[in-house]
Amino acid sequence: MTPPAHIHKLRPNEIRGAPVSDQRRKELEDLIARVALGDRAAFDALYDATSAKLHAVCLSVLKDRPEAEETLQEVYIRIWKSAARYSANGLSPMTWLITIARNRSIDRLRSRNSGPSTAPAEAAASVASAEPGPETATIRAQERQMLDECLAQLAEPQAGAVRAVYLEGITYADLAEREGKPINTVRSWLRRSLLRLKDCVSQ
């Protein structure tokens, strides 16, 4: 399978290094906590700090500027309305924000063709967790590097499929069409790739 060309174009352009610092993470958590209390200045600051990244997520999935812009607005409206539930879900702030942006974008992508039927993953972001939030910025930076290295260890079609599913919202049906194989075959193949990825990252 040929992974989508624009992802390859983007990869060398990734913002280098610059792990999210612990201080920045704390700032984002603090902003979200204030947004939960209805603080509009905090909401504005959160938008300044994160909207370019979330816009990039919307654009990656939708590949259409006006739709990405409209979706970005829905994302921040959702952030405003659900910030009070953030502290209970155990996700790091950027993961929570990225997950909202990605799920909204995928909902929109899929409603282009048919009715929305998939992507209930957002429910997972609202499930309370008693566990402490994940780790420090250093660990987070290491994890990101580890994910890149582990993706590199998968065969390119597998790694490309994982990226395309996450960053572009493609489905098993799309993958099957690209690969010219039955859905069950590509599903089994991707599930094994995901398990291998997890084993590699967890080492």
Added chain:
Amino acid sequence: MSDETTPLSPPEEDEALAAELALGLLDGAEAEAAVRRLQDDPRFAAAVRAWQERLAHLAEGLVPVMAPARARQNIRERLGHAVPPLSTDPGARTAWWRGPVGAILGLAAVAAVALLLVLPGLRDGAPDPAVPGYQAQLVAADADLAVSATARGREMEVALERGPAPAGRDWEIWWIEPEGGAVISIGLVPREGVLRLTLPEGLELEDGVQIALSDEPEGGSPTGVATGPVVAVAPLTRL
């Protein structure tokens, strides 16, 4: 891969299902069952969250793309924030929309935005002279297009001096990091007035940064990567 035909073990099945739910790959009854399981099975819910954390690193690698200023204005309007609040915290820095401009935001948003553009310095007060300012003057080869960009701290302004994009097209502004670094869209050249923006996380004003303009469909490149020819490029130099 020799294990390709071996069935997954039950723990592997659970892990794969958690990944699929996090990725939004499930549908129909399978999706509903997995979502229900989130409520009843804390270990499964934790596995889904772990996948969300793991996969979010992919998005952290995406090149940030500034959204147009009207997106923020629309969000404010949809949340009913575009009117002055009844009370303000006197200790807080005055947000720009709570100042004198806030009073007229009841008017059409377009009018309010237009006014903002001609009232300099409302946003953050006078610039701090200790922070070095930068500027770039972008001129097309045939000199029919001229755009100025100035930046200080995290604030940047871009103004069209002459040569608006043809109908149905836009000039898109790109930030090019030194020595072959990232190329990041920071917005579109306004057809009139000044575009004000806050630099996204990861972009630092420094020597060696270049600003470029490319010719794109109206609304900007549909992919976040320049699709049209670069019509002008210039380094950001210290004021």
